[in-house]
Amino acid sequence: xxxxxxxRFDELDAAxxxxxxxxxxxxxxxxxxxxxxxxxxxxxxxxxxHVWIDGGNGPASYLRVVAEPGGCHRVGRVVTRSDARGNSLxxxxxxxxxxxxxxxxxxxAQTYLVSWYATLGYVPTGxxxxxxxIPHVPMARPSADD
Numbered sequence: 228x229x230x231x232x233x234x235r236f237d238e239l240d241a242a243x244x245x246x247x248x249x250x251x252x253x254x255x256x257x258x259x260x261x262x263x264x265x266x267x268x269x270x271x272x273x274x275x276x277h278v279w280i281d282g283g284n285g286p287a288s289y290l291r292v293v294a295e296p297g298g299c300h301r302v303g304r305v306v307t308r309s310d311a312r313g314n315s316l317x318x319x320x321x322x323x324x325x326x327x328x329x330x331x332x333x334x335x336a337q338t339y340l341v342s343w344y345a346t347l348g349y350v351p352t353g354x355x356x357x358x359x360x361i362p363h364v365p366m367a368r369p370s371a372d373d
Contacts, residue, residue: 231323233278236271244270246285247277254306263359269293278324280316282308288316292324292332299331299367321347331369338362 236244252265269275274294279286288307292300302324307317324332325347336344338355341364349366356363 231278231280231320233276233323233327235273235276239277244277247279247289250286250289250308251304251306254308255304258309259361261359261361278320280320282311282316284308287311287314288320290317290320290324292328295333299333300328302332302334305334318347325368331367333365333367335363336366338364341366 234243239247248265248270255261256263256265270277270291272293276292277289278292279289281287286308288311290305291303293303295301302321305317305320307314332349333352334344334349335358336349338361341351344366347368349368351364352367353365356365
């Protein structure tokens with residue numbers, strides 16, 4: 228069984244937070260060649276959860292869940308280390324979030340991943356847009372209780 232870590236910022240030590248942010252920067256900024264302000268201030272918010280799976284050399288897959296005004300939760304920074312891809316780790320993390328987060332979940336999916344998110348119950352909620360040079364589609368997934 229894969230151990231899923233689910234922590235708020237004040238439950239993270241400095242080394243763990245460093246490793247999580249490094250994974251995000253390695254993939255989104257370096258690999259995808261997308262310079263943007265990775266540290267956006269949302270990591271430290273009281274309602275933000277950092278969810279990840281370790282994999283040998285630190286975190287193998289990660290996402291964060293941010294509490295939004297109005298009660299919904301925004302899933303973002305979904306990332307898997309290049310050598311850990313193809314093992315369904317992001318899906319495992321999202322299944323965990325679906326099981327532990329009440330209410331509406333929203334995200335901005337990179338366009339090439341829209342069909343994958345659809346298999347997890349997400350539906351497009353608006354037109355494609357470009358953020359930081361990458362096409363995205365807004366999507367939402369109602370909870371089972373809705």
